Amino acid sequence: MVKPTVDISSGNETLDAILGGGLTANRIYLLDGHPGAGKTTLGLQFLLEGVRLGEKGLYVSLSETKDELYGIAESHGWDLSEIDIYELVDTTNSLDAESQYTIFQPSEVELGETTRRMLERVEAQNPRRVVIDSLSELRLLAQNPLRYRRQILALKQFFVGRDCTAIFLDDKTSSDNDLQLQSLAHGVVSLDRNPSEFGDERRRLRIVKFRGRHFVSGWHDFDIERGGVQIYPRIEAAYHELSWAKKSRVLSGNESLDALLGEGVAPGTSTLMLGPAGVGKSSCSTLFAVTACKRGERAVIFVFDESKETLRMRSAGLGMDLEEFEKSGLLEIHSVNPGDVSPGRFAYLVRQAVQPREDGARVSVVVIDSLNGYLSAMPEERFLQIQMHELLHYLGSCGISTFLIVAQHGMLGASMKTPVDASYLADTVILFRYFEAAGEIRQAISVVKKRDGTHERSIRELHMGDGKIRVGEPLRAFHGVLAGTPTYKGDINELIDRGSATRGSNV
Structure with a gap:
């Protein structure tokens, strides 16, 4: 009769979720990675989870001393007093001349002795959880792949039927791509550590x-x-869809801007705001967030390119008091440093920020300012579209309207370039431009794409000043818009009067 399988926790809740519920009990697992990747930390978390559940744990150390392990535990605030730490390296007489072998090859004697002492300790303690650190020492003692595989196979047979779950750590120090244990282990988790050219190094893991x-x-x-390893799981939008009630369209609160968009944007869609620096993209996206807060809905702004205080001051100058909504809990502003955050961590921050609160309040608007900063956090540019697609899919499944800011390089004409083409990912694309009229540089706004309905195809003037964001009437007499250097040939009286707030729509 086959015994039913039982799941046990790895000691890391997120890793359990990635594994589909945890580890299958009474099996052996391989946790491999280069030195410093986090193997020992995960191994200790696994044993500490057993302590919490009242299970015996054994840590067999072939390389690190007990004091070094206590030092690691202290840095995390852990207590290892309930874990049996067994040092297999005897440092007291290893350098004495009398202890050196002369007739037999040292590896032949030491491998058998090491394995025997290890198994005796397991039999004496009868633990439910075992961590062996690390297999690279056994590999060096074995000296050849055949002996090493036989030794690992013998260890596997020893643990079978002992009501014990074992994790073997391996530091990938072998010169060849050693797959010996991967073929024997029930599961393999691989850790990777990549230094970046600037900022923090990136760590990642995958289930092999x-x-x-x-x-x-x-x-x-x-x-x-x-406190341990913090994992940021990759988004699987198909497995994270959340139910949400059908909402009304998301409006900016500016009548002319909403009319340009065909009465706002639909909930659960993404809007790309594209244009040169300083043209008004961030201010218009903030307008959608503030208007959502005025409706009693939550909004979240992720800022890559400026500080929170700068955003607050700039918004206050346009009549948007962000601090008021922050104090009420309706608005969250997160400042993100591209040098310190990986794309996976950023996606995790977004998902955590949009989770419904206990009072049932849901986020309706998310602003990412800007995609240029997100690109800086993702050196592998070819993967940015895939990362953004998964994130936008997730937010859309939650009924959240997302506003993405992309600053084009350059200011005018052919010199303007987009760092990454994300227009195909967005449901709506709003184009911002500078234009020349009567010896002045002015701003223009237009909607060039909208999947969920009709929109105006006209170009309107955008003006920010006097504590307001104003969108003028449709301007028909433009030339050179597609060339990137639009000029206005119409009646100057049709433009927004910079000295009066009577023309155009106010916030």
């Missing part, structure tokens, strides 16, 4: 294999923080 279980494949970013 897990027999008989569906898991979230691909790379998942993670950080090592005080």
Whole structure:
């Protein structure tokens, strides 16, 4: 009769979710990664979870001393007193001349002795959870792949039927791509650590294999923080769809701008705001967030390119008091440093920020300012569209309207370039431009794409000043818009009067 399988926790809640519910009990697993990737930290979390559940744990150390492990635990605020730490390296007489082997090859004697002592300790303690750190020492003692595989296979047979779950750590120090244990282990988790050219190094993990279980494949970013490993799972939008009631259209509160958009944008859609620096993209997106807060809905703004205080001051100058809504809890502003955050961590921050609160208040608007900053956090530019597609799909499934800001390089004409083409990802594209009229540089706004309905195809003037954002009447006499250097040939009286607030729509 086959015993039913039982799931046990790895000690990391997020890793359990990625694994589809946790580890299958009474199996052996491989946790591999380069030195400093976080293997020991995850191994200790696994044993500490057993302590919490009243299970015996054994840490077999072939390389690190007990004091070094206590030092790691202290940095995380952990207590290892309930875990049996067994040092297999005897440092007291290893350098004595009398202790050196002369007749037999040292590896032949040491490998058998090391394995025997390890198994004796397991039999004496009868633990439910075991971590062996690390297999690279056994590989060096074995000296050849055949002996190493036989030794690992013997260890696997030893743990079978012992009501014990074992995790083997491996630091990938072998010169060849060693797949010996991967073929024998029930599951394999691989950790990776990549130094970046600037900012923090990037850590990530992936499940190489897990027999008989569906898991979230691909790379998942993670950080090592005080308290353990913090994992940021890759978004699988198809498995994270949330139910949301049908909402009314999302409006900016500016009648002319909403008319240009065909009465606002639909909930759950994404809007790309594209144009050169300083043309008004961020201010218009903030307008949607503030108007949502005025309706009693929540909004979240992620700022890459400026500080929170700068955003507050700039918005206050246009009649938008962000601090008022922050104090009420309707508005959250997150300042993101591209050098310190990985794309996976940023996606995790977004998902955490939009979770419904206990009072039932949901987020209706998310602003990402700007995509240029997000691109800086993603050096592999070819993957940015895929990352953004998954994030926008997730937000759309939650009924959240997302506003993406993209600053084009250059100011006018052919010199203007877009760092990444995300227009095909967005449901709506709003184009901002500078134009020349009567010896002045002015701003223009137009909607060039909208999937969910009709919109105006006219170009309107945009003016920010006197504490207001104003959108003028449709301007027909433009030339050179598509060339990137539009000029106005019409009646100057049709433009917004800079000295009066009577023309155009106010906030």
